[in-house]
Amino acid sequence: MAKxxxxxxxxxxxxxxxxxELKGWVHRTRGSNKIWFLVLRDSTGIVQCVIKRNDVGDECFENLKSALIEASVTITGKVNVDERAPGGHEMVVTGGQIIGAVNADNPFPITESAMEGAEGGETEFLLDNRHLYLRTNRMTTMLKIRSSVFGAIHSYFRDLDFIEYHAPNFVAGAVEGGSTLFEVPYFGRKAxxxxxxxxxAEAAMPALERLYTIAPSFRAEKSRTRRHLTEFWHAEMEIAWGGNADVMEHGESLVRNIASTLLDERSDELQSLGRDLDLVARYADTPYPRIRYDEAIETLQGMGVDIEWGQDLDYSKEKILTQDFDVPHFLTHYPRIAKPFYHRxxxxxxxxxxxxxxxxxEGYGEIIGGGERxxxxxxxxxxxxxxxxxxxxYEFYIDVRRYGGVPHGGFGLGVDRVCSWLAGADHIREVIPFPRDSRRVTP
RNA sequence: GCCGUGUUAGCUUAGCUGGUGGAGCGGCGGACUGUUAAUCCGCAGGUCGCAGGUUCAAACCCUGCACACGGCGCCA
Incomplete structure (x- = not known):
């Protein structure tokens, strides 16, 4: 039974x-009442199936002809090399059946016209029908790229003997400014x-020394940008006996490793999205420069931007600063007053x-934040x-220092942002199956 | 939270200075023996976001509301 x-x-x-025998879904159909072309889709691609009335008989021909877009079918046939077929190979059908029909009263709603509106953003209709939009070529491609990004992160850390370590998702307090926490009822208390x-992770640092995770993080920010989600996937690492420069080395190596993994595993997918592979190769091969905060401020002031020393760099400033960058850049040594207490x-x-x-x-913004604790x-x-x-x-956090504190540090990487950037997506929503933002929790 | 834009058929949309809403895709019926988002002919499908108002007459003008999208702040 298994395929x-x-x-x-x-x-x-x-x-x-x-x-x-192939099993899959009907992608598109066309033809006459003597010859019918059924384009079959599965998770690996599409193939043209040629159904001739004279070959399969009237009953089978009419039956397969009635399979609407996204009906599931099994098709038996002979694999034929034919240059008229998209991809060079096709199935000359000998038989087949509909497994799960699509009713003509309620045809598959994601049409070519529905996707026309998706360029440069996604329509309300496509977001409402996300569960069906997942089957389209663009979304499938994004999800394959995403899978490789996650795989690359796991491989990077595991190859270096990091331990995957898990923290709770229900917590009592904030890491930074308390305003962005989602409050949930917790048996009469608040969590x-x-x-x-x-x-x-810092609590486990003296136990495991090198640790990482990929887990969802939640921020109740009413951000309306193409870089924000309220639920996003966060790849984080923590190392004992390491300082800011060591952590940065890992951040750079990880991101370059992700880029080179995509070139190895997903170059076809990247190209089908129109991504320039040379650009991705540059992200994989070229060192990422380090700039101190003070230099960045001077540069911005030199460009005539109204900014004072001590201000945090918001996205509007970042955008100006990064417009001439051709690879990611590290910004280091922020003023103490601009950063939370855990930064050393x-x-x-x-x-x-x-x-x-x-x-x-390319305007994709901050993808890593980290440092020495x-x-x-x-x-x-x-x-x-x-x-x-x-x-x-922060009693437990202070205890970590009270009992054999050591230099340590780590970073957090926004996995969805990295996917969005490397895939050249128009919006971060494009790279996650069911995006969550301040206005949408469905489907 | 702030600013901007939008809401017309299942989808994508046209609709001028107010005068009984058109098209393409999808669906249905028909034609066609090699199509490539097939093509051609025909059919069905609309409370023009909601509620008021102005007017002889409102998709169109005015007011309010709802929802969506985009951008900013905040951040990964």
Whole structure:
């Protein structure tokens, strides 16, 4: 019963001249009442099936002709090499049946015209019918790329003997500013959905030393941009005995590794999306420069941008700064006053903290935020107090420093943003099957 | 939270200075023995987002509301 022959095998030439059975869905149909072309789709691609009335008989011909778009069918036939067929191979049908019909009263709603509106964004209709839109070529391609990105992240860390480690998704407090937490009822108390794995990872850092995860993070931001989701996939890592530069090295290697994995595994998919492979190759091969915050401010001021030292760099500034970048750039050493308490002040100049953001080119924005953690008990208490945050909310975090604190650090990478950037997507929603934003939780 | 744009058939849309809403795709029927988003002929399918108002007359003008999309702030 299980399927063992795929459309891709037909185009590979594996079954040339042989009679096989294919299982899949009707992609498109066309033809006359003597010869009918049924384009069959499965997860590996599409193949043209040629149905001739004289070959299969009236009953089978009429039956297969009645299969509407997205009906599921099994088709038996002989694999034929024919240059008239898209892809060079086709099935000369000897028989077949409809497994799951589509009723003419309610045809498949995702039509060519529905997808015309998808360029440069997605229509309300396509978002409402996301469960069906998943079957289209563009979405399938995005999901395959996404799978390779996730695989590349796991491989990168596992090859370096990192331990995959899991933090809870229900949490009691915030990592950063409390306004962006989703509150959930929790048996008469309040709990929140996690924004980051980091605090829990720091707790395990003395146990595992090298750890990573890929997990969802939740932020209740009413952001309406092509870079934001309320539920996004967060790849995070934490290392003991490492500083800002070590963490940055990992961030750069990981991102370059993801780009080269996509070139190996998904170059056809990238090309079908119109992505320039040379661009992706550059992201895989070229080192990512480091720029200090002060240099960035000077550069921006030199360009006539109205910005003062001490301000955080918002997207409008990032955009100007990155417009001339041809690879991602790290921005390091932000002013202490612009960053939360867990960033360690630079011992060489405590006005700054040992942190970094990785900014993607082409306007895709920040893809990594990370740095060295404030790791001594004395410093963490100072930093918490100077922020005016109550200490008791962070008792367990302080304990990590109280019992054998060591230098350590880590980063968080927005996996969906990386997918969006490397695939050249128009919107982050394009790379996740069921996107969640401030206005949509369905389907 | 702020700013902007939009809502007409299942979908994508046209609809001028207000005068009984058109097309393409999809569906149905028919023609065609090699189509490539097939083509050709025909048919069905509309409370013009909702509620008020102006007018002899509103898809069109006015007011309010709802929803959506885009951008900004915030961030991965």
């Amino acid at each position: 063992d022959v795929w459309v891709s095998d037909v185009h590979d030439g594996t079954f040339d001249g042989q009679e096989i 929140y959905l996690t924004q980051s794995w980091q605090l829990y 002040p630079d011992p060489d100049d405590p006005k700054y903290v040992l942190c970094h953001d990785l900014l993607a080119p 404030t790791w001594s008990e004395k410093e963490i208490l100072e930093r918490i107090d100077e922020e005016g945050t109550p200490r008791d909310a």
